[in-house]
Amino acid sequence: MLKLKNVQTFYGNIQALKDVTIEISEGEIITLIGANGAGKSTTLMAVCGIVPPRSGEIFFMDEPITGMEPDKIVSLGICQVPEGRRIFPYLSVAENLDMGAFLRNDRAEIKKDMEYVFDLFPILAERRHQAGGTLSGGEQQMLAISRALMARPRLLLLDEPSLGLAPLIVKQIFEILSKINAENNTTIFLVEQNANLALKVAARGYVMENGRITLTNSSKNLLADEEVKKAYLGL
Amino acid sequence: MITFDEIKKAFLVSIWFMFLTFPIMVIRVNPVEHIVEWRWKNMLVVGIGSFLLSFVWNYLMKRKELGFKKAESGEETGTIPLVQRILGEKKIYIPALVVAGIFTIAFPFIFSLYQTNIMVSALIYVMLGLGLNIVVGLAGLLDLGYVAFYAVGAYAYALLNYHFGISFWIALPIGGLLGATFGILLGFPVLRLRGDYLAIVTLGFGEIIRIILENWNEFSFGPSGIANIPRPSLFGINLSVHESTIYIYYIMIALCLFTVFVVNRLQDSRIGRAWIALREDEVACQAMGIDKTKTKLTAFSLGATWASMAGVMFAAKTTFVNPASFTIWESIIILCIVVLGGMGSIIGVIAGALVLILMPEYLRAFSEYRMLAFGVLLVVMMIFRPGGIIPNVRRVYTFQGVKNTDKS
Numbered sequence: 299m300l301k302l303k304n305v306q307t308f309y310g311n312i313q314a315l316k317d318v319t320i321e322i323s324e325g326e327i328i329t330l331i332g333a334n335g336a337g338k339s340t341t342l343m344a345v346c347g348i349v350p351p352r353s354g355e356i357f358f359m360d361e362p363i364t365g366m367e368p369d370k371i372v373s374l375g376i377c378q379v380p381e382g383r384r385i386f387p388y389l390s391v392a393e394n395l396d397m398g399a400f401l402r403n404d405r406a407e408i409k410k411d412m413e414y415v416f417d418l419f420p421i422l423a424e425r426r427h428q429a430g431g432t433l434s435g436g437e438q439q440m441l442a443i444s445r446a447l448m449a450r451p452r453l454l455l456l457d458e459p460s461l462g463l464a465p466l467i468v469k470q471i472f473e474i475l476s477k478i479n480a481e482n483n484t485t486i487f488l489v490e491q492n493a494n495l496a497l498k499v500a501a502r503g504y505v506m507e508n509g510r511i512t513l514t515n516s517s518k519n520l521l522a523d524e525e526v527k528k529a530y531l532g533l
Numbered sequence: 534m535i536t537f538d539e540i541k542k543a544f545l546v547s548i549w550f551m552f553l554t555f556p557i558m559v560i561r562v563n564p565v566e567h568i569v570e571w572r573w574k575n576m577l578v579v580g581i582g583s584f585l586l587s588f589v590w591n592y593l594m595k596r597k598e599l600g601f602k603k604a605e606s607g608e609e610t611g612t613i614p615l616v617q618r619i620l621g622e623k624k625i626y627i628p629a630l631v632v633a634g635i636f637t638i639a640f641p642f643i644f645s646l647y648q649t650n651i652m653v654s655a656l657i658y659v660m661l662g663l664g665l666n667i668v669v670g671l672a673g674l675l676d677l678g679y680v681a682f683y684a685v686g687a688y689a690y691a692l693l694n695y696h697f698g699i700s701f702w703i704a705l706p707i708g709g710l711l712g713a714t715f716g717i718l719l720g721f722p723v724l725r726l727r728g729d730y731l732a733i734v735t736l737g738f739g740e741i742i743r744i745i746l747e748n749w750n751e752f753s754f755g756p757s758g759i760a761n762i763p764r765p766s767l768f769g770i771n772l773s774v775h776e777s778t779i780y781i782y783y784i785m786i787a788l789c790l791f792t793v794f795v796v797n798r799l800q801d802s803r804i805g806r807a808w809i810a811l812r813e814d815e816v817a818c819q820a821m822g823i824d825k826t827k828t829k830l831t832a833f834s835l836g837a838t839w840a841s842m843a844g845v846m847f848a849a850k851t852t853f854v855n856p857a858s859f860t861i862w863e864s865i866i867i868l869c870i871v872v873l874g875g876m877g878s879i880i881g882v883i884a885g886a887l888v889l890i891l892m893p894e895y896l897r898a899f900s901e902y903r904m905l906a907f908g909v910l911l912v913v914m915m916i917f918r919p920g921g922i923i924p925n926v927r928r929v930y931t932f933q934g935v936k937n938t939d940k941s
Contacts, residue, residue, distance in 0.1 A: 348819050348820075367826075368820070369823060371822075372819075372820070372822030373822055377821075377822075380817055380820050384814050384816060384820075386809070386817065387813060389806070389809060389813070393806065396806065397806060397810050397818075397821050400823055401822045445821070446820070449821065
């Protein structure tokens with residue numbers, strides 16, 4: 299479904315991604331793990347077109363999307379939950395969700411989807427008229443995920459959803475991610491520091507180091523891999 | 534209770550102020566008779582005045598902090614300002630609107646021509662403020678060259694009329710369109726800029742337009758400007774100066790109402806929501822599929838459209854345009870209207886425009902101190918009412934939401 303082929307990106311003169319090749323098929327949950335500054339977030343930014351690659355190609359549903367404008371890419375069905383949540387603090391929860399459905403025009407369907415995300419995260423329904431900035435960290439993450447779901451993405455990109463959250467809430471969010479994947483057949487590309495949890499949810503994983511993919515395998519094998527254990531699982 | 538500490542502090546403040554104002558308030562050099570006058574009485578006045586004022590200041594600061602504490606502990610503080618409470622209640626709101634409506638309609642017949650004229654210029658600033666509110670208040674793009682679009686509108690009417698004899702009613706939409714075009718022209722190069730950088734570039738743009746108008750004699754007749762611009766016509770009837778002022782007043786009222794209506798609709802529309810979202814977080818906006826380019830350009834060009842239409846109005850009202858009317862100072866006044874009135878709040882911007890434009894007119898006696906009063910007003914406002922005279926309703930509405938959910 300999503301294919302990155304030898305993607306290279308730069309921030310000025312600094313190379314962030316070196317020959318990154320990733321492949322995701324439909325309905326999968328894939329995770330990309332790595333240390334700080336490995337280039338995980340940049341990979342997502344490249345897919346979204348916010349940081350376009352300097353060379354290499356990106357395909358979505360076999361169509362090239364390299365160098366497309368971010369809004370065009372979103373309209374194809376790729377939606378990102380950016381790192382650090384980045385909800386709109388002065389808009390209410392409901393308005394935040396409405397922004398997620400920015401590119402859609404079917405009011406009835408949008409309403410249905412809103413009910414669906416309120417079903418997933420009942421706390422958001424309670425707080426629907428509250429300003430986004432007044433929510434707690436966990437609620438904000440839920441809102442960020444819900445907002446992305448409102449775009450009805452075929453591919454959901456998540457950038458460190460566990461960032462700064464209590465373990466219990468992280469667990470809850472990951473359970474819901476699996477649920478979303480199972481119910482809507484939404485493909486999920488998960489970027490995480492919390493390798494242990496991410497590999498438990500995902501079917502396959504990629505390991506990134508200094509802008510390069512150094513390892514790829516099924517989650518089971520990665521969890522058993524000595525190197526990965528030492529470097530990312532802290533075992 | 535006044536403690537010893539407070540007295541000490543007030544004393545120090547007064548000494549500081551006496552020192553600060555010493556050169557201007559005490560020493561006066563008389564160059565004719567070669568004597569230096571020492572006006573110690575002034576120093577005493579400044580000292581006592583600042584001593585007393587520092588108590589008032591202390592009291593206000595304390596009250597403000599008390600308000601914060603109450604808000605934190607979730608007590609009822611009456612954070613909802615009076616005006617919004619009035620707007621919330623239909624019983625008060627509708628009669629108030631009717632009274633205001635009758636007053637506006639009857640205004641030119643109650644008051645003199647002079648007053649009507651002042652009101653017309655205030656209304657022009659209302660329009661400018663509402664237009665800039667789209668750019669600064671909603672989309673969060675700090676535009677310091679807004680007056681350029683105002684100039685575009687004014688010169689559009691003046692030149693079109695001079696060369697082709699085009700009348701006001703045709704020039705008004707043409708001016709608006711021209712403004713929108715210039716908005717897009719300026720918008721394109723500055724799309725990548727934010728905050729301070731954007732402010733500097735727009736400031737430069739504003740000056741460029743003014744300098745072009747000043748120096749391109751063949752095109753704009755330079756500093757001498759263009760005179761004898763006709764006032765708006767009423768189905769070909771010749772109006773006297775008095776009548777046409779009243780007529781312009783009504784056109785302005787209609788235009789302002791139209792502006793309020795459009796801005797209000799825009800605020801609640803998707804594009805309005807996108808502007809607010811863009812102001813808050815650009816990356817998140819892009820992740821939601823909002824076209825950053827298009828959204829910013831619409832904000833710029835829509836804001837510019839109103840400025841241009843106000844410019845056409847201005848040219849028709851004064852019947853004379855020259856570059857001196859479009860200095861950077863105008864841009865700053867308009868920005869002050871938006872900030873002082875309350876960013877993003879329509880009624881706030883209207884109040885801000887009326888206060889900032891009418892006050893100097895009625896306080897002409899103190900015109901020497903205008904800048905001083907202006908500065909003091911801005912500083913005091915930013916400390917005690919950072920949201921503006923009438924802050925945006927959105928925020929108040931969300932605070933209510935917090936309270937309700939806390940109780941449930």
